[in-house]
Amino acid sequence: MNAALQGLITILLGVGGCVAYYTLSNLLVDTLLFPARGPHQARNIRRANLVRPWLFLAPALFVLAVYLAYPVIETLRLSLSERVAGDGSRFVGFANYVQMLSESKFREAMRNNLLWLVVVPAAATAFGLLAARLTDRIRWGSLAKSLIFMPMAISFVGAAVIFKLIYDFRPPGQAQIGALNALVLFLGGSEPRAWLTMPLWNNFFLMAVLVWIQTGFAMVILSAALRGIPEETIEAAIIDGAGPFQLFFRIQVPQIRGTIAVVWTTITVVVLKIFDIVFAMTNGQWGTQVLANYMYDKLFRAGDWGVGSASAVVLMLLVTPILVWNVANARREMR
Amino acid sequence: MASLELKQLTKAYADVDILHGLDLHIGEGEFVVFVGPSGCGKSTLLRMIAGLETISAGELWIGGRRVNEVPPSERGIAMVFQSYALYPHMTVFDNMAFGLRIAKVPKAEISARVREVAQVLQLTPVLERLPKALSGGQRQRVAIGRAIVRQPAVFLFDEPLSNLDAALRVATRIEIARLKERLPGTTMIYVTHDQVEAMTLADRIVVLSAGRIEQVGTPLELYRRPANLFVARFIGSPAMNIFDARVGHGGAATCTAAGDTEIRLLTAGETPAAGSPLKLGVRPEHLEFAAGGPALLSGVVSLVESLGEVTNVYLDVPGTDEPVVARLAGSQSLRRGDTVALTADPAAMHWFDADGRAIRPSELPAD
Amino acid sequence: MPEIAGRRSALGWALNLSALALVLLWTFPTAGLLVSSFRTADQIAGSGWWRAMVPADRNLILRAAPPAAQREHEGLFVLEGNLFDEADAPRAAISAFGVSSRAIDAHRPGTTAELRNGERIEVAANGDYRHSSAQAMQGRRGQRVFVTATIAPSFTLDNYRHVLLDPHNVEGMSRAFFNTLTVTIPATIIPILVAAFAAYALAWMAFPGRALLVAAIVGLLVVPLQLALIPLLKLHNDLGIGKGYVGVWLAHTGFGLPLAIYLLRNYMVGLPREIIENARVDGASELQIFVRIVLPLSFPALASFAIFQFLWTWNDLLVALVFLIDSSGETTVMTKNLLELLGTRGGNWEILATSAFVSIALPLLVFFSLQRYLVRGLLAGSVKGG
Incomplete structure (x- = not known):
C-alpha cells in the first residue's frame, strides 16, 4: 500500500477512533449507565462524575503503560536473563552486569558519559547565560536570539554532517576545507590534524556539537528568567553603585538560581541519552564510545539483549536522581 | 421567579468547617447582598447556591425544590462572575447564545432573545465583536446580558464590580440597580466585600x-x-469607635476611656448586673464638640483629614488603644496638638455586653 | 536600561560586538553547509567554503581546438578560438599560462609561447588564443594549455537537482523526504488528541489519585526511551505489527505523550476557573466544555506541542532505526539516508551538504515561522525549579 495513503488512513482512523471513543463513552455513561434524571438523579450524577475522569484518561494511561511503564519493567527483567535457543529466556542473576563491567568498551563509555555530563551542561548553560545577557540588552536582540536558537531545529544527524565539514581533514599540501584545520594553519599551526581520531580530545569535539545545539535552549529559558527579575532590585543595585559585572553575578544570577538548575538538569537528561551524534560521527571508535551507543551496539549489532538491557538499566539509574528531583519540584509546585 | 431556603447549610473541606449551618430565607424578587470581610465564606455560599460547590450538610431549596444534587444548569440560576468570565474565543452574540445553544433552543428564538437583551443593554453595535475588543463596561454588560438571556429565576452576582475602576463602578452599580427595577420578579443575590455597594443595592443585607x-x-x-x-464595626465608614465601659448603679454606666464619665444607660430590657463590663460604641458622625457642656471624652488631635463637606479628626484619647475618629460637619480649623472635647447624644450610643451582643436597641432620633 | 544616565557608550559597543561575535560563531557551521550545497565538487575541494564569495585564483587545464579544425592562411596553419569556450567553462581572467606541466605559469597573457616543432600559441587574458604552425598539425586532440585564472564566485543548483530530482540516483533524498513526512504527520497529530483529553482531566476534574498521576507523568518525562526499544520491538513482533509505519507511529505517540500531557495540563490549569464554571452554569457537559471552551482556548499550547513533536519525530534517528526501517530499506527516513551517505560518500561534500540541507530545510522553516509558540512551549515545559 502507498505509504502516504496509509498515513492518511491512519490519521483518519486514529483521530476518528479517538473522537468516537470519547463521544460514545461519555454518551454511554450519561444516558445509559447513569442518566441524570429520574428518581436517582443525584446519585447518578455523582457516579457519572466519578467515572468520567477515567474515561478521559484511559487511552493516555493505556499508551503510557504499554509504551513506557511496561518496557521499564521488562528491560529490568531482560537485564537479569539470557536468551536461549528458540524464543525463551533464562534467569541468570547479575551475570550480564558482571560481564558488562568487565568490558573495556563499557568502562570507556561510562568514562565518556561522565565527561559529557560535566562538560556539556556546564558549557551550554554558561554560553546560554552569556547569550541571554548579551541579547537582552541590544536592539537586534530578538534576531540574535533566533539565530542562536536555530540549531535546536536541526537533527543530531544533520548537526553531525555540519560539524564533520568543520572537522574535515585533508593531507598536508592540499587546500584545507575544514574550518578548524584552516584556522589552525592560519594561526600558524604546523600541520592539519584529523580531529575526530585524536584520543580523548575527539570527545570534546563531539561535545561541541551538542553544546552548539543546546545553548539556544538554555538562552531562551534563562533570558525569560532574567527578564522576570524585578526591575527594582536591579535599579536599587545600580543606585548602590554596582557595576555591570557585579550587577550580573551578584544580583541577577543569584535570583535565577532555580532556573539555572532546571536548565542544567534538562540538558543533563539529554546528555545521558546522547546517541545520534556519536553514532553518526565516530560510531564510538577512537575512544568516543558512550552508553547509549554501547547499548545500541549490544542490542542490534551483537544481538546481546541481556547486556544491552543491563546498560539500559544503568542509563535509567543515572536518570533517576533527576527524575526524583523533578517529581519533588512538581509536587511542591502543585501545593 | 423563585424563593430560596437555606436549612442548616454547611460546607466543610477536610474536616474544617467553612460554613457552620446557615439558615436563611430569601423571598421571591428580593435583592439580597451577602457582605463580609474576605474569607468569611460569602463566595463559597454563593457558589454552593450556584451548584459549583457541593453541599456538605444541610439543605438548599430553590423555588420549592430541593436542589442539593441538581447540576447548576438545572437550578434556574444565572451567575455574573467577578472577572466577567466571557469566552474569549466567541463573539458577544455567541457568548450570550452559548447557554441557549447547549439547551437546544431553536435558532430563531436564540437570535430573538439575544438581540432583545442586547438592545436593552446597548450592546447591539458590538454583537459581532470578540470580548477583547470591548471596553471594561461593555464586557461587564455582556456578562450581565449573558445571564439575562437565560431568563433565570435567581440571579447570582459574585463581586461583579471589583474589577472596575472607580468611575465605572458607580455607573455599573446604577446599571444593576436599574436591572433590579426591570426584572422585579427575579430574585437576586449579590456578594461583595464593599459595604457601600451593599447599602446602596440591597433590599436586605446578610452580614x-x-x-x-x-x-x-x-x-x-x-x-x-x-x-x-x-x-457595628463592619457597617459604616469610618468604623464605629468602641470604648470600654462598666455598668454602674441606677441605670448608668461609666466609660473608662472617657474619664469615668457617667452616662445614662438606655436599656429596653433587663439591665446587666452592676460592675459587669460593657462596650460602648459611638459612630464618628455622631460625635460633636462638647461646646462647654459635659464632655464624653477629650483628647489630642493627631491627624486631620479635610474632605470638604466633612472633616475626619483623629484623637489620641488616654485609656484607648486605637485613635478615636470623629466626623465633623464642614471644614474645621483644628490642628495637630489641639485638645478637643467631644460629646454624643446618648440616644445615638450603642451598648454591647461582654460577648459583643447588643444589649440595647438604640433609638436614633428620626432622620 | 538604555536610559540610565552616565553610562559609557563604549560598553554598548562592547555589548553589540560580543553579541555579534557569538551570533557569527553560532551561524557559521550552518552557513558552511548551505554554501557548500551550492558549489561543485571541484570548488569544494579547491577552497574552503568561506572563500566561495570572493574571486579565487585557480589552476585549470584547458585545450585548444583539435587539429581537425585548422585552416590554412597565408602559408600558416592556424587554430583560433577561446580556451574557455572550447571547454564549455565560464570565462575568467587569465593571469598566467604555460604549455608544460612543469611550468604552468611560464607566460604572461598576451605573449606567445613556443611549442616543440616550431608551433606557437598566443593566449590573451580573456582566453582568446591563436595556435599556428608552419606545417599541418597532426593528432586527434588539441594542444594542452595550463592557465592560472581568477574565477568569479559562481554557484550551482546541480547538487539539488541531483539529490532531489534525479530518478536514477538511488541515494536521493526525495523518497526519504516523503517517508519522513509519512512518519511525522500521524505521529504529531495522534498524541495531541489523546493527551488533550488526559490533560483536561488532570487539570479540571477532581478525582482521587490525581496528584499522584501528575507526579507520575513528570517522572515519565525523563525516562530514556532506550529502555523501551527491545520490549516494544518484541511486543510489535508478537502483535504482528513488526517493523513499519504503524509501529513507528505508535512508538512516537507513546514517547511523546508525557511531554504532551505535561505541557497541555500546565496550560489548561492556567485557564480562568470562572470561564469553565460559567460554561457549567450555562449547562455544558464536561465533553462540551472540553471541546467548545477548553480546546479552542488551549490553541497556543497545542501549537507548542505540535511543533515540538514535529521537530522531534522529523529529526529522530533511533526510533526509526528500531521500529521502522527493515532490511529492504524501502522505508528509509532522511536521518538514516544521511547517515548512510556519511559512511559511503564521506568525502563527497557536495552530495552530503545538499542532502543534509534538504533534511533540515523544513524544520528550519517551521522553526523560523512558528518560533513564538516554540519558545512559549519551552517555558511552560521545563519543570519549574525551586
Whole structure:
C-alpha cells in the first residue's frame, strides 16, 4: 500500500477512533449507565462524575503503560536473563552486569558519559547565560536570539554532517576545507590534524556539537528568567553603585538560581541519552564510545539483549536522581 | 421567579468547617447582598447556591425544590462572575447564545432573545465583536446580558464590580440597580466585600463573618441597630469607635476611656448586673464638640483629614488603644496638638455586653 | 536600561560586538553547509567554503581546438578560438599560462609561447588564443594549455537537482523526504488528541489519585526511551505489527505523550476557573466544555506541542532505526539516508551538504515561522525549579 495513503488512513482512523471513543463513552455513561434524571438523579450524577475522569484518561494511561511503564519493567527483567535457543529466556542473576563491567568498551563509555555530563551542561548553560545577557540588552536582540536558537531545529544527524565539514581533514599540501584545520594553519599551526581520531580530545569535539545545539535552549529559558527579575532590585543595585559585572553575578544570577538548575538538569537528561551524534560521527571508535551507543551496539549489532538491557538499566539509574528531583519540584509546585 | 431556603447549610473541606449551618430565607424578587470581610465564606455560599460547590450538610431549596444534587444548569440560576468570565474565543452574540445553544433552543428564538437583551443593554453595535475588543463596561454588560438571556429565576452576582475602576463602578452599580427595577420578579443575590455597594443595592443585607451569619436586615436596620460588635464595626465608614465601659448603679454606666464619665444607660430590657463590663460604641458622625457642656471624652488631635463637606479628626484619647475618629460637619480649623472635647447624644450610643451582643436597641432620633 | 544616565557608550559597543561575535560563531557551521550545497565538487575541494564569495585564483587545464579544425592562411596553419569556450567553462581572467606541466605559469597573457616543432600559441587574458604552425598539425586532440585564472564566485543548483530530482540516483533524498513526512504527520497529530483529553482531566476534574498521576507523568518525562526499544520491538513482533509505519507511529505517540500531557495540563490549569464554571452554569457537559471552551482556548499550547513533536519525530534517528526501517530499506527516513551517505560518500561534500540541507530545510522553516509558540512551549515545559 502507498505509504502516504496509509498515513492518511491512519490519521483518519486514529483521530476518528479517538473522537468516537470519547463521544460514545461519555454518551454511554450519561444516558445509559447513569442518566441524570429520574428518581436517582443525584446519585447518578455523582457516579457519572466519578467515572468520567477515567474515561478521559484511559487511552493516555493505556499508551503510557504499554509504551513506557511496561518496557521499564521488562528491560529490568531482560537485564537479569539470557536468551536461549528458540524464543525463551533464562534467569541468570547479575551475570550480564558482571560481564558488562568487565568490558573495556563499557568502562570507556561510562568514562565518556561522565565527561559529557560535566562538560556539556556546564558549557551550554554558561554560553546560554552569556547569550541571554548579551541579547537582552541590544536592539537586534530578538534576531540574535533566533539565530542562536536555530540549531535546536536541526537533527543530531544533520548537526553531525555540519560539524564533520568543520572537522574535515585533508593531507598536508592540499587546500584545507575544514574550518578548524584552516584556522589552525592560519594561526600558524604546523600541520592539519584529523580531529575526530585524536584520543580523548575527539570527545570534546563531539561535545561541541551538542553544546552548539543546546545553548539556544538554555538562552531562551534563562533570558525569560532574567527578564522576570524585578526591575527594582536591579535599579536599587545600580543606585548602590554596582557595576555591570557585579550587577550580573551578584544580583541577577543569584535570583535565577532555580532556573539555572532546571536548565542544567534538562540538558543533563539529554546528555545521558546522547546517541545520534556519536553514532553518526565516530560510531564510538577512537575512544568516543558512550552508553547509549554501547547499548545500541549490544542490542542490534551483537544481538546481546541481556547486556544491552543491563546498560539500559544503568542509563535509567543515572536518570533517576533527576527524575526524583523533578517529581519533588512538581509536587511542591502543585501545593 | 423563585424563593430560596437555606436549612442548616454547611460546607466543610477536610474536616474544617467553612460554613457552620446557615439558615436563611430569601423571598421571591428580593435583592439580597451577602457582605463580609474576605474569607468569611460569602463566595463559597454563593457558589454552593450556584451548584459549583457541593453541599456538605444541610439543605438548599430553590423555588420549592430541593436542589442539593441538581447540576447548576438545572437550578434556574444565572451567575455574573467577578472577572466577567466571557469566552474569549466567541463573539458577544455567541457568548450570550452559548447557554441557549447547549439547551437546544431553536435558532430563531436564540437570535430573538439575544438581540432583545442586547438592545436593552446597548450592546447591539458590538454583537459581532470578540470580548477583547470591548471596553471594561461593555464586557461587564455582556456578562450581565449573558445571564439575562437565560431568563433565570435567581440571579447570582459574585463581586461583579471589583474589577472596575472607580468611575465605572458607580455607573455599573446604577446599571444593576436599574436591572433590579426591570426584572422585579427575579430574585437576586449579590456578594461583595464593599459595604457601600451593599447599602446602596440591597433590599436586605446578610452580614457574614467566619462562616456564620452575624445579622440579616435592611441596610438602615444594620446601620441603626447592629446586632453585635462585628456588624457595628463592619457597617459604616469610618468604623464605629468602641470604648470600654462598666455598668454602674441606677441605670448608668461609666466609660473608662472617657474619664469615668457617667452616662445614662438606655436599656429596653433587663439591665446587666452592676460592675459587669460593657462596650460602648459611638459612630464618628455622631460625635460633636462638647461646646462647654459635659464632655464624653477629650483628647489630642493627631491627624486631620479635610474632605470638604466633612472633616475626619483623629484623637489620641488616654485609656484607648486605637485613635478615636470623629466626623465633623464642614471644614474645621483644628490642628495637630489641639485638645478637643467631644460629646454624643446618648440616644445615638450603642451598648454591647461582654460577648459583643447588643444589649440595647438604640433609638436614633428620626432622620 | 538604555536610559540610565552616565553610562559609557563604549560598553554598548562592547555589548553589540560580543553579541555579534557569538551570533557569527553560532551561524557559521550552518552557513558552511548551505554554501557548500551550492558549489561543485571541484570548488569544494579547491577552497574552503568561506572563500566561495570572493574571486579565487585557480589552476585549470584547458585545450585548444583539435587539429581537425585548422585552416590554412597565408602559408600558416592556424587554430583560433577561446580556451574557455572550447571547454564549455565560464570565462575568467587569465593571469598566467604555460604549455608544460612543469611550468604552468611560464607566460604572461598576451605573449606567445613556443611549442616543440616550431608551433606557437598566443593566449590573451580573456582566453582568446591563436595556435599556428608552419606545417599541418597532426593528432586527434588539441594542444594542452595550463592557465592560472581568477574565477568569479559562481554557484550551482546541480547538487539539488541531483539529490532531489534525479530518478536514477538511488541515494536521493526525495523518497526519504516523503517517508519522513509519512512518519511525522500521524505521529504529531495522534498524541495531541489523546493527551488533550488526559490533560483536561488532570487539570479540571477532581478525582482521587490525581496528584499522584501528575507526579507520575513528570517522572515519565525523563525516562530514556532506550529502555523501551527491545520490549516494544518484541511486543510489535508478537502483535504482528513488526517493523513499519504503524509501529513507528505508535512508538512516537507513546514517547511523546508525557511531554504532551505535561505541557497541555500546565496550560489548561492556567485557564480562568470562572470561564469553565460559567460554561457549567450555562449547562455544558464536561465533553462540551472540553471541546467548545477548553480546546479552542488551549490553541497556543497545542501549537507548542505540535511543533515540538514535529521537530522531534522529523529529526529522530533511533526510533526509526528500531521500529521502522527493515532490511529492504524501502522505508528509509532522511536521518538514516544521511547517515548512510556519511559512511559511503564521506568525502563527497557536495552530495552530503545538499542532502543534509534538504533534511533540515523544513524544520528550519517551521522553526523560523512558528518560533513564538516554540519558545512559549519551552517555558511552560521545563519543570519549574525551586
